[in-house]
Amino acid sequence: MDLYEHQARQLFAEHGVLVPKAEVTDSPAEARDIARRLGGRAVVKAQVRTGGRGRAGGIRLAEDPAAAERAARDILGTDIGGHRVRTVMVAEPVAIESEFYVSYVLDRAAGGFLAIASAEGGTEIEEVAAARPEAVARVPVDPVEGVTEDKAAEIVRAAGLPPRTAGVLERLWRVLTREDALLVEVNPLVRTARGQLVALDGKVTLDDNALFRHVRWSDRQAPREDPLEAAAAARGLNYVRLEGEVGVIGNGAGLVMSTLDVVAGSGARPADFLDIGGGASARVMADGLSVVLSDPGVRSVLVNVFGGITACDAVADGIVRALDAVRPTKPIVVRLDGNNAARGRAVLDGRAHPLVHQAATMDDAARLAARLAHIS
């Protein structure tokens, strides 16, 4: 996932890299207030997950709060490279003395990382690389060793950066590794008139496999609306709520999908589906059944298990356990086949619960579940 500049900037700050003071807003009036708080002058920057904002008119220097409000009004709602601008960052302006480029990128082919750095930052690095390839240094970074003091010094030398940028390089490496990023890019990293090194722009791509550690920013993990889905997720179950009346539990996505079809073919609609997965234990079955039974839309439940890795007697044990724990009031149709099916059926026969029915085939089971859903 690509982060917005203001998010990247926050990570930089958390790892000790200097960034300009700034606030984000979606309102021109608030942009004016922010500029006032920053001392009057401000840079107003479109927050979009793409580069080249400067050239596209997405960055404006405002001489006073009223100008910041006008700039925000002009920039908000515009389109930059296909990205609609919904927020702007209002930042304290920085007096730039020189602009540098530094980045770490994952180099999949090399099985490592690559530090790319140049003393000629500010413009698109691809243009610098095309016009003057010798001005862009590429230094491989071993992912295990990382950017040590020596490695940082090597990058600084190769790119002709001021020696003090070595410290920034080490901190940006910590951003990359501690935040599970695949890309960290600062363009420009600037030396200010007062001699400070400040990250004036930031691009960070987080590894999507690590988004669970970044819930504050992962817009793909919107909170679950449905309380049953949330409860199921909390128990590690794959559960999706639908709108019909037959609750469907199966093992394996393929089997569950075809069970949904067979239920539909029997004249009923699936109320939900729950995949207990391969190798499901009695406990998973018990958890799954109690989730499905607590859905008020469910009028009958179809448990369709083909035992492969999963042993049917373990599934039957789970059903019996769930019967004792949740005291169902809805009929449950069970079809067990495959690994230890006979033992599983015997377990259910032994329990002889009045609401539990067994069926020999998936079609029979679906027809029975549909019929029970309509009469219960």
Ligand code: GDP
């Ligand atoms: P990009 O165009 O999306 O890469 O946006 P940047 O944040 O990198 O800004 C583009 C250019 O605007 C920078 O290279 C700077 O030259 C200029 N710029 C951005 N912020 C400031 C600032 O605070 N002061 C000054 N003087 N220039 C700035």
Ligand code: MN
């Ligand atoms: Mn930039």
